[in-house]
Amino acid sequence: MNYVHKIPIVLNDNLYEEYGGVLDTCTPQQRQNMYWLAEMMVSEALETYLLPTVVTGTYLYNKLSPYVILDHTYIQSVNHTYFIDSKETIYWDQAGTANINVSLRSGDYGLVDLHYLVGSCGCHSQGSYPYKVDIVYTAGLPTGTANQPDMLMALTEYAKIGINEMIGFGNEAPGDIGVQDFQNQQYREMRVKLLRTSFGTSAKAQFIDRLLSKYKQRRWVGLSV
Numbered sequence: 001m002n003y004v005h006k007i008p009i010v011l012n013d014n015l016y017e018e019y020g021g022v023l024d025t026c027t028p029q030q031r032q033n034m035y036w037l038a039e040m041m042v043s044e045a046l047e048t049y050l051l052p053t054v055v056t057g058t059y060l061y062n063k064l065s066p067y068v069i070l071d072h073t074y075i076q077s078v079n080h081t082y083f084i085d086s087k088e089t090i091y092w093d094q095a096g097t098a099n100i101n102v103s104l105r106s107g108d109y110g111l112v113d114l115h116y117l118v119g120s121c122g123c124h125s126q127g128s129y130p131y132k133v134d135i136v137y138t139a140g141l142p143t144g145t146a147n148q149p150d151m152l153m154a155l156t157e158y159a160k161i162g163i164n165e166m167i168g169f170g171n172e173a174p175g176d177i178g179v180q181d182f183q184n185q186q187y188r189e190m191r192v193k194l195l196r197t198s199f200g201t202s203a204k205a206q207f208i209d210r211l212l213s214k215y216k217q218r219r220w221v222g223l224s225v
Contacts, residue, residue, distance in 0.1 A: 001043065001044050001047060001071060001072065002055075003043060004053060004055065005039070005040075005049070005053070006036075007032070007036060008032060008039055009039060010039055010050050010051065010146045010147070010151075011035040011038060011039060011155045012035070015152055015155075015156070016031065016156055016159060019149075019152050019153050019155075020153075020156060020160070021156050021159065025163065025167060026163050030166060030167075031159070031163065033162075034159040034162040034166070037159070037162050038155045038158040038162065041158055041198065041199060042151075042154060042158070044198065045198035045209075045212060045216070046073065046074075046141070046212065046215050046216060047071075047072055047073045047110075047217070048072045048073045048074040048140055048141060049139055049141070050140065050141055050145075050146040051140050051141070051146055052138050052139070052143075053138065053140050054079065054136065054138050055072065055136075055137065055138075056135070056136045056137075057134070057137070058132055058133070058134050059132060059135065060131070061083070061114070061129065061130040061131060061133055066113070066114040066115070067105065067111060067113045068111070068112045068133065068135065069110060069111060070111070070135065070137060071110070071139075072137075073108060073217040074107065074110075074141055074217070075104060075108075075112075075137055075138070075139050076107065076138040076139065076140060077096070077104075077137060077138045078097050078102060078104050078112055078135060078137045079096065079138060080095050080096070080135075080136040081093065081094045081101075081102045081112075081114070081134070081135050081136075082133060082134040082136075083130040083133055084130060084131060085130065085131050086131040090134075100115055101114070102114060102115070103115065110139070110217075112137075114133065141215070150212070151212070151215075154208045157204060157207065157211075158208055161199075161200075161202075161205075
């Protein structure tokens with residue numbers, strides 16, 4: 001997923017401190033960098049943006065199965081669709097979905113139907129089909145979701161992992177590796193099996209993954225909706 005935001009859009013010092021972050025262990029710029037990184041990682045895990053964001057995707061057109069799997073989940077709207085030929089010519093376009101040409105089959109899964117053969121452009125009657133389509137759409141979590149406590153806790157915890165890695169202490173191991181078996185002269189610890197998540201394999205990473213699990217759309221299972 002191409003992440004387009006260049007600065008943090010949700011997490012800030014007040015929220016970071018409210019959810020357990022400590023401000024005086026790093027510089028303001030280091031915190032800003034880690035806030036951005038946390039938001040990017042959560043967005044990639046959920047395949048959408050934390051706040052509604054307008055993006056454009058380019059997709060090949062398949063006349064035998066004219067539906068498109070967009071690059072994101074939680075589609076708020078399909079704004080414009082451009083039908084393009086092999087010479088990069090836009091020979092027809094359609095605004096929105098209040099028409100017979102373009103339908104949003106599933107906003108949650110990011111599925112769009114292109115009813116090109118029953119549409120009004122008439123290009124197919126001349127034996128011409130689109131080579132590809134550009135779809136402009138708005139993707140992002142529903143309003144208020146990014147400010148829910150579970151989301152803010154997940155963002156804070158990942159930012160803390162990044163800050164601890166930057167300043168050199170506080171994680172389970174360098175690189176925040178999941179430690180399953182630990183032993184020294186006086187103590188031995190065997191944990192339950194660690195899972196691989198989008199945020200790593202450590203216990204903290206799995207905690208973050210559990211906080212966000214209800215927001216994940218299993219869209220490769222949902223293609224038949």
